[in-house]
Amino acid sequence: MLIDATGDADLAHFLGLPEYTRAYLQPPSACFRLRGDLAGVDLNRLIAEHGDEVGLPQDWGWYGAIPGYTDITFHADTHLRGTDATSGRSLSDAETEGRRHMDAILTLLKKYAPGDWRLMQACAAVGIRESRHIRARHTVTQDELLSGIVPPDAVVRGTYPVDVHHDHDAGITFRYLDGTQNVVADRAHPGVVSRWRESTDSPTSYAAPLGAIVQETYGNFICAGRMLDADEGAYGALRVMVNLNQYGEAAGVAAALALSEDCAIGQVSAERVRGSLKNGGSAL
Numbered sequence: 001m002l003i004d005a006t007g008d009a010d011l012a013h014f015l016g017l018p019e020y021t022r023a024y025l026q027p028p029s030a031c032f033r034l035r036g037d038l039a040g041v042d043l044n045r046l047i048a049e050h051g052d053e054v055g056l057p058q059d060w061g062w063y064g065a066i067p068g069y070t071d072i073t074f075h076a077d078t079h080l081r082g083t084d085a086t087s088g089r090s091l092s093d094a095e096t097e098g099r100r101h102m103d104a105i106l107t108l109l110k111k112y113a114p115g116d117w118r119l120m121q122a123c124a125a126v127g128i129r130e131s132r133h134i135r136a137r138h139t140v141t142q143d144e145l146l147s148g149i150v151p152p153d154a155v156v157r158g159t160y161p162v163d164v165h166h167d168h169d170a171g172i173t174f175r176y177l178d179g180t181q182n183v184v185a186d187r188a189h190p191g192v193v194s195r196w197r198e199s200t201d202s203p204t205s206y207a208a209p210l211g212a213i214v215q216e217t218y219g220n221f222i223c224a225g226r227m228l229d230a231d232e233g234a235y236g237a238l239r240v241m242v243n244l245n246q247y248g249e250a251a252g253v254a255a256a257l258a259l260s261e262d263c264a265i266g267q268v269s270a271e272r273v274r275g276s277l278k279n280g281g282s283a284l
């Protein structure tokens with residue numbers, strides 16, 4: 001049994017399985033931890049107003065406290081737009097540029113908010129939000145996911161909203177189960193709230209199908225992770241850890257059932273997968 005958990009679907013790619021990428025992939029961020037008390041500093045405003053002095057592009061980003069510490073914050077302040085995580089050259093460029101962003105932010109802080117600022121920890125590698133997707137049995141769409149209707153082969157239950165970091169501009173889009181959306185142009189502007197669908201339905205959760213990680217070509221192969229098959233909006237919701245953990249567990253259960261039942265993974269009943277997940281305590 002082969003479970004492709006490479007994020008980029010490397011194994012599927014080398015096996016020649018159908019795959020796709022989007023014109024705009026959610027861009028990576030180079031995360032880091034900063035030491036210094038940010039309580040009285042509006043870092044987003046600082047970057048918006050002075051970022052161009054240190055070569056930081058217009059962007060949206062976020063940072064926050066690390067529980068238990070008053071002087072250490074985590075940062076995903078910038079993006080590395082245009083990165084292709086399946087290209088060594090492009091990844092190397094992103095690593096270099098991401099480290100330059102960290103240095104630029106420290107330079108800004110030292111200039112405009114004097115204090116004892118330290119780069120406490122830089123990420124070991126840039127964080128990839130999106131690259132290749134496999135063409136699976138089913139492509140999850142935003143409309144069906146956020147409708148809250150439970151598909152017959154549901155193996156994931158979630159509430160996290162659609163969260164699409166833009167590659168084509170400096171913005172981010174959130175879409176919610178209640179039909180509202182918040183589109184933020186960049187860190188200098190407040191988000192614009194509107195409706196993304198006319199229906200006023202407001203389900204409290206959604207469910208996602210096993211079909212998004214199952215292919216039929218190889219009986220001993222399944223995917224687990226962000227290479228799953230989904231349109232831009234559905235991917236924006238499913239890509240987070242709380243959902244991918246569940247897909248990972250479902251992939252493992254499907255592989256184990258295929259072995260014990262001596263059948264192809266594509267023939268394993270989703271009902272049996274769900275039963276096993278429920279026995280393990282999954283809130284499906």
Ligand SMILES: Cc1cc2nc3c(=O)[nH]c(=O)nc-3n(C[C@H](O)[C@H](O)[C@H](O)COP(=O)(O)OP(=O)(O)OC[C@H]3O[C@@H](n4cnc5c(N)ncnc54)[C@H](O)[C@@H]3O)c2cc1C
Binds near residue numbers: 007008126
């Ligand atoms: C900057 C950033 C912030 C995020 N923030 C949040 C958040 O706040 N909350 C949240 O829930 N989610 C967040 N996410 C999303 C979430 O973290 C990822 O989508 C998720 O971790 C992807 O999991 P994955 O296992 O599919 O892929 P990955 O985490 O990319 O893991 C793939 C693994 O496979 C390894 N690998 C790759 N190729 C090979 C190979 N050929 N052989 C062996 N190993 C290989 C890689 O080294 C890597 O360890 C964030 C993502 C990013 C990038």
